[in-house]
Amino acid sequence: MQLSDLVFYALAAFTIIAALGVVALPNIVHSALCLVLTFIGVAGIYFYLGADFIGLIQILAYAGAISVLMIFAVMLLLSRDVSESNPSHKKGKYLAALFSGLFAFLLALSIYSTSWDLTEGAEIVDSIGKIAYMLMGDYVIAFEAAAILLLAAVIGAVILARGEEKR
């Protein structure tokens, strides 16, 4: 094992523990803060893989903007005692853990027993330029569809949040 592998395992462990915290912590504000840590861990993995632009965007958009919004929403909407605001379901908790554990085990087994065709990727010099060319070139339809998707989501969120008009 090389030092760079160690970095990866550290980042992965950090991300997974933070993600477990999101699910398991009883206080929803703590869960939201753990989510920030998860996003930062994922961003770290992007940096580790040399995708610096995506890593930066991950920190800016997810760890920055989205999580702040989420915590705002939690604070505004929370009316009960905050320490018990993210209750875990007693019923079926162990069954769910069993099945998801089994699923994860099978998936990990299939991934470990595969011989991956790993090649050392060339150092990417201009990743922003490459992404720009792809978004505006071959992937332009997906790019435009994503734009419409966001428009639909924003308008939909407004309509659903506004609720039935009282007359």
Next chain:
Amino acid sequence: MLSLLLPEIITASLGVLVILLAVILPGKGEKTVQTLTVAGLVAVLFLAVKIGVDKEVLFNGIYIIDAYAGFFKILFLTGAILVILSSANYVKNFSGRISEFYGFMLFAVLGMMIMAGAGDLLTLYIALELMTISFYILVAYVLNRETSKEAGLKYLILGALSSGILLFGISLVYALTGTTVLSEIGSRLTLEPALISAVILILAGFGFKIALIPFHMWTPDIYEGAPINVTAFLAVASKAAGLAAMVRVFISSFQLGFFDWQLILALLAALTMIIGNLVALVQSNIKRLLAYSSIAQAGYLAVGLVAANEYGLKGILFYSMVYVFANLGAFAVAVQVENDTGSNEIKDFGELGKRSPFLAAVMTVCLLSLAGIPPLAGFVGKFYLFSGAVEAGYVWLAFIGLLMSMISVYYYLNVVKVMYIGKSPKETFPAIEPSARLALWICLLLTVFLGIYPYPLTLWTGNAVKLFLG
């Protein structure tokens, strides 16, 4: 190249225009928006028919315009037009946000059209999300009804889960091959354990979208809770879109005989046909009945993909098209009944045969077509699907399909029985608006016509699947 993309571009612009009109004319001008939407969709439909190219590959294989994509685009557009026409009066339930409703319909259609043409997993995924996010909103559109809100939330959670599963499968395929372009995946795949996981995850992801058992649990609640015209569109068009993408991914990327995904799909299809039909037997709500019937229909359609030969694939396209007319016809009648009584219970169809002979006739013909009774169109479709399965050596699957079709006749005829023998406190039925009458006539005539004279559709579907058969 741009002229080939015109249907998509016009649909997108129309959607944005409709949303803009909703802002400029708040709370009024709904009739204008409705007329504009239908006119625009009809124009796009003609355009899609006119673009009769054999095969044009754009952006290095990422977007494909061929007879197959064209067929499904025409199907989605027809479905959307029929839904809008048949529920012109029903939309009053969406007071204050009627124009936006048409905008979301257009965005959903756009997502479906891109799904049918996507030759790349990433584009496919984004198109799928565009469609499902539009549907999340549409399902929760009757904001003063608890069931609709609940359905919206359930669909959001389960839809996000299924998208995650699909995306996980896609990421494994990308890790194995280094590409997301479907035509290149096929040549770069090697049989690895991770590939099996990937195929199963992708199968499960698509299974959610087309409601195969055991990935169907969202269907009944959401079909029941959603506004009925959204349910109709969801049952017909979103299912067809999922199937269109699924067939293209599986046939062009995961070669046959490579590893036996067909057997897994065959088991799912058998389970879907059996449970879908058996549970439909005990339903008393027309939306739930049609929900379980649509689960069963997804099972029949999956049989065609299991067979993966000329008859099977042709059967999928043929059956999807006749399913549009039969199912939308049945839903259009249910919309009229809900306009009248405000309920979806089957007993409210009582004496419809006397109160409105036309509606009862349309309902009867559509249900019999769904059951696959000759000489209606559904029979021809099922004939192709099951012949394909027999030809591919899946005789047992064809047998289950036939048996379950026979069982399904019972619950379809039960509705017919209520309409002609049942009792109703009411004597009359309110007049049907002209646009709904038009939609009902289209569904009725095409269901009968394609059953008696299926040749044009057979020719067209045969042409559309030619490129998959080498």
